[in-house]
Amino acid sequence: MTIPDGSYYNKYFPGNAIKMPPPLSDGQVTFDDGSPATVKQYAHDVATFLMWTAEPHMEARKRLxxxxxxxxxxxxxxxxxxxxRVWAAAH
Known part of the structure; x- marks a missing residue:
């Protein structure tokens, strides 16, 4: 398989070549706590944030x-x- 110049590999796109570059790449963000600056970590952070925005009251519901x-x-x-106590006299 050859990818034309100016295109990027995408296994989910028909023909496996797309003009849009990958939105995330390693080293784009630095974390103060020393978390790894990898695409996997970025994806985890984005998914966690989206879950939090979808369920803002989840913690209160769990506590209740x-x-x-x-x-x-x-x-x-x-x-x-x-x-x-009520049925003690019946026995």
């Missing part, structure tokens, strides 16, 4: 879910002991 779960466990325990 844990609180409800704890409440239900406590409530089930209270109901169990209440049932035992």
């Amino acid at each position: 879910g844990y609180q409800v779960f704890i409440f239900l466990i406590i409530f089930a325990g209270l109901m169990y002991f209440t049932k035992k």
Whole structure:
């Protein structure tokens, strides 16, 4: 397979040659925390950001879910002991 001059390889494009250059390349950004400046890291960061923008209240929902779960466990325990006390005379 030959790629014409001024074109770039893209396995998903018909003919595998496209005029648009790759949007990301290694070394475009430097991170203060020492993260690697690779295309894989950039893609991970972009995907994480897009997930955060799509689900801005996810953390609050998860926290509420844990609180409800704890409440239900406590409530089930209270109901169990209440049932035992109410039906104790029947046995």
